[in-house]
Amino acid sequence: MSKSAFSRRGVLKSGALAGTGLALPTIFTASSAAAFTNDPTGSSVTLGFNVPQTGPYADEGADELRAYQLAVEHLNGGGDGGMMNTFSSKELQGNGILGKEVKFVTGDTQTKSDAARASAKSMIEKDGAVMITGGSSSGVAIAVQGLCQEAGVIFMAGLTHSNDTTGKDKKANGFRHFFNGYMSGAALAPVLKNLYGTDRNAYHLTADYTWGWTQEESIAAATEALGWNTVEKVRTPLAATDFSSYIAPVLNSGADVLVLNHYGGNMVNSLTNAVQFGLREKVVNGKNFEIVVPLYSRLMAKGAGANVKGIHGSTNWHWSLQDEGSQAFVRSFGTKYGFPPSQAAHTVYCQTLLYADAVQRAGSFNPCAVVEALEDYEFDGLGNGKTLYRGEDHQCFKDVLVVRGKENPTSEFDLLEVVEVTPAAQVTYPADHPMFAGGALGSCNSGA
Amino acid sequence: MDAILLQILNGLDKGSAYALIALGLTLIFGTLGVVNFAHGALFMIGAFCAVTVQRLLSLSYEVVDETQKDFLGNPLKVKTSYVESWFGPEMGGAIIDWAVPIAIIFAIPIMILIGFVMERGLIKHFYKREHADQILVTFGLAIVLQEVIKYFYGANPIQTASPEALSGVANVGALFGTEIFYPVWRIVYFFFSVVIIGGIFSFLQFTTFGMVVRAGMADRETVGLLGINIDRRFTIMFGIAAAVAGLAGVMYTPINSPNYHMGMDFLVLSFVVVVVGGMGSLPGAVLAGFMLGILEAFASMNEVKSILPGIDQIIIYVVAIIILLTRPRGLMGRKGVMEE
Numbered sequence: 001m002s003k004s005a006f007s008r009r010g011v012l013k014s015g016a017l018a019g020t021g022l023a024l025p026t027i028f029t030a031s032s033a034a035a036f037t038n039d040p041t042g043s044s045v046t047l048g049f050n051v052p053q054t055g056p057y058a059d060e061g062a063d064e065l066r067a068y069q070l071a072v073e074h075l076n077g078g079g080d081g082g083m084m085n086t087f088s089s090k091e092l093q094g095n096g097i098l099g100k101e102v103k104f105v106t107g108d109t110q111t112k113s114d115a116a117r118a119s120a121k122s123m124i125e126k127d128g129a130v131m132i133t134g135g136s137s138s139g140v141a142i143a144v145q146g147l148c149q150e151a152g153v154i155f156m157a158g159l160t161h162s163n164d165t166t167g168k169d170k171k172a173n174g175f176r177h178f179f180n181g182y183m184s185g186a187a188l189a190p191v192l193k194n195l196y197g198t199d200r201n202a203y204h205l206t207a208d209y210t211w212g213w214t215q216e217e218s219i220a221a222a223t224e225a226l227g228w229n230t231v232e233k234v235r236t237p238l239a240a241t242d243f244s245s246y247i248a249p250v251l252n253s254g255a256d257v258l259v260l261n262h263y264g265g266n267m268v269n270s271l272t273n274a275v276q277f278g279l280r281e282k283v284v285n286g287k288n289f290e291i292v293v294p295l296y297s298r299l300m301a302k303g304a305g306a307n308v309k310g311i312h313g314s315t316n317w318h319w320s321l322q323d324e325g326s327q328a329f330v331r332s333f334g335t336k337y338g339f340p341p342s343q344a345a346h347t348v349y350c351q352t353l354l355y356a357d358a359v360q361r362a363g364s365f366n367p368c369a370v371v372e373a374l375e376d377y378e379f380d381g382l383g384n385g386k387t388l389y390r391g392e393d394h395q396c397f398k399d400v401l402v403v404r405g406k407e408n409p410t411s412e413f414d415l416l417e418v419v420e421v422t423p424a425a426q427v428t429y430p431a432d433h434p435m436f437a438g439g440a441l442g443s444c445n446s447g448a
Numbered sequence: 449m450d451a452i453l454l455q456i457l458n459g460l461d462k463g464s465a466y467a468l469i470a471l472g473l474t475l476i477f478g479t480l481g482v483v484n485f486a487h488g489a490l491f492m493i494g495a496f497c498a499v500t501v502q503r504l505l506s507l508s509y510e511v512v513d514e515t516q517k518d519f520l521g522n523p524l525k526v527k528t529s530y531v532e533s534w535f536g537p538e539m540g541g542a543i544i545d546w547a548v549p550i551a552i553i554f555a556i557p558i559m560i561l562i563g564f565v566m567e568r569g570l571i572k573h574f575y576k577r578e579h580a581d582q583i584l585v586t587f588g589l590a591i592v593l594q595e596v597i598k599y600f601y602g603a604n605p606i607q608t609a610s611p612e613a614l615s616g617v618a619n620v621g622a623l624f625g626t627e628i629f630y631p632v633w634r635i636v637y638f639f640f641s642v643v644i645i646g647g648i649f650s651f652l653q654f655t656t657f658g659m660v661v662r663a664g665m666a667d668r669e670t671v672g673l674l675g676i677n678i679d680r681r682f683t684i685m686f687g688i689a690a691a692v693a694g695l696a697g698v699m700y701t702p703i704n705s706p707n708y709h710m711g712m713d714f715l716v717l718s719f720v721v722v723v724v725g726g727m728g729s730l731p732g733a734v735l736a737g738f739m740l741g742i743l744e745a746f747a748s749m750n751e752v753k754s755i756l757p758g759i760d761q762i763i764i765y766v767v768a769i770i771i772l773l774t775r776p777r778g779l780m781g782r783k784g785v786m787e788e
């Protein structure tokens with residue numbers, strides 16, 4: 001009687017081990033054969049543009065995608081070169097990145113963290129994207145940034161304004177060009193002081209999620225430092241559409257300033273409701289009632305229409321800036337698409353050039369080499385003046401714009417006017433500032 | 449006291465939208481027995497009727513003004529609307545300003561037509577199917593409709609203002625010897641909903657057509673045996689329900705800038721309203737709509753939230769649970785409806 005070398009138990013054990021190995025996500029195993037995740041070995045390199053193509057921020061996502069396509073065109077030597085001509089670094093020559101043609105794949109974040117992570121994961125695993133960028137929400141940015149850290153690819157954040165992105169949730173593989181809640185507060189406070197004085201009572205309506213909380217904290221701290229009193233901080237559900245029941249209590253609260261820590265559809269609706277309730281015509285404590293929208297976007301201002309007139313806020317960038325870089329970008333984008341770019345388009349275009357330039361300077365697509373090239377990197381010519389990518393938290397420090405809804409717009413794009421360009425020094429904070437405390441940058445992960 | 453009166457007003461105007469949508473939902477459920485998850489989409493399409501009318505009235509031609517520059521530094525193309533050039537700046541401006549009320553005239557036939565096509569083209573094939581099938585197909589239809597709207601109008605909200613004469617605030621408190629300022633358009637919306645609700649009830653109560661429909665709602669088979677084509681009447685009622693949702697949407701546009709998702713935002717709440725009011729009960733839907741609107745407004749008061757944090761987000765569902773536990777058929781539900 002022959003005895004088989006394979007026992008039932010042994011086969012089961014081997015099968016289980018093999019199955020576990022096969023089931024492991026390729027992002028955690030592929031690197032064993034390469035120096036780093038998705039090392040581009042061919043004649044091209046693939047970037048992953050993860051933007052909201054559906055959902056409430058789809059219009060911003062579409063504008064981001066336009067800017068990405070423009071950036072790829074410029075990197076590959078097409079078009080007029082845009083801000084590559086004004087960028088202080090002259091490493092990019094219009095022949096792709098390190099001589100490799102730039103290709104891209106796109107994903108739909110749907111402005112949902114799980115969907116955004118799934119599309120980023122797919123672009124990394126299936127399409128071989130060496131860098132992920134994009135997004136129009138802090139929740140999404142933080143979620144995708146975490147995934148990229150685990151996967152060993154670089155994440156160049158799109159529109160994300162929460163302090164947490166480069167605060168408690170910062171990651172070594174993640175970089176943010178966009179400004180944040182603290183910077184909005186620091187830029188707005190002196191302007192608000194000049195306009196409305198130091199004796200004011202502020203009422204906050206805040207979107208109930210990470211971005212809203214950090215912006216509320218930042219603006220309240222900045223205005224309280226002026227001498228303002230914070231009457232009430234009211235959290236509103238992110239899904240809210242009619243804010244009238246939150247606006248009504250403001251009328252009898254004794255407040256003379258309403259701060260709307262809302263973005264997107266929330267901002268459009270809460271501002272519209274506030275204006276409907278006559279807050280702008282109201283006089284409280286002998287002072288005109290004022291409304292402040294700390295984070296402005298031209299696309300959102302369009303939705304709010306005439307309601308934005310005379311209302312102050314801050315923004316990362318605006319197409320009306322007259323510096324060489326901004327003008328070059330507006331010319332490129334406007335000629336190609338027929339309308340001026342949004343701040344979301346600007347920030348993602350910059351992020352693409354900054355990544356490409358860092359790879360070029362590092363001479364490698366290795367994420368750790370890119371991190372090293374970007375950390376404490378100073379540059380100019382991308383529309384916000386001299387800018388520093390701080391090594392300690394991977395946050396860009398640059399000028400911040402204080403804007404106001406324009407009283408007499410000359411076109412459908414001419415909705416905001418720049419009131420003040422706040423210098424970078426005024427919005428810079430120490431890396432260990434309490435509002436950014438918690439979490440650690442960690443070390444870069446190349447996936448090796 | 450002022451704060452309480454203010455929230456009652458607020459609740460009434462919130463409740464107006466809930467009541468109008470829930471009324472349409474109940475009309476469809478009561479007549480055709482269909483759970484129509486696409487009803488929120490009809491509300492949204494109504495709102496976009498207003499957007500479309502506003503855009504049509506604002507259609508303009510361009511004249512190059514060499515003295516002004518556009519964002520690229522080229523001579524600015526100044527837009528002048530056809531309406532203003534035809535009727536003069538004053539009259540033309542007034543017509544554009546009144547785009548939302550004018551949209552009502554266009555929305556009624558459009559919404560009836562959409563309702564008719566929806567019912568004949570899709571929903572009639574699901575009359576004899578499970579409610580789960582009806583929910584799936586109408587929910588799918590709602591998603592398709594909102595994606596179509598997003599394709600043509602984009603994802604961002606579109607500002608659609610009320611006429612200048614009806615914007616601003618009115619001192620409602622003067623009636624009570626105090627000062628309570630409330631947005632004029634919201635007051636208009638409340639009275640508009642009262643008129644529509646009154647009109648629907650009168651139509652069902654005092655016309656022969658309404659009498660047949662009510663008889664059909666009570667016993668469809670017997671009415672059919674009398675030789676009355678009840679299906680045709682129910683199809684017309686579907687069109688009327690669609691028009692009610694559409695008109696609610698048209699008039700809602702100045703309150704909140706419409707976007708493609710607004711129907712879904714109202715849908716779940718409106719279903720809760722229907723269930724609380726009692727499936728198939730028209731007065732129940734209206735009563736529950738206003739009641740839940742007022743409760744939602746009160747739950748948003750800081751004094752309430754300081755005792756029960758987060759209550760504003762769940763109040764409607766808490767009330768729905770309590771009512772269904774104590775009155776399983778809802779406030780005014782009829783025996784036998786959804787009980788087979």
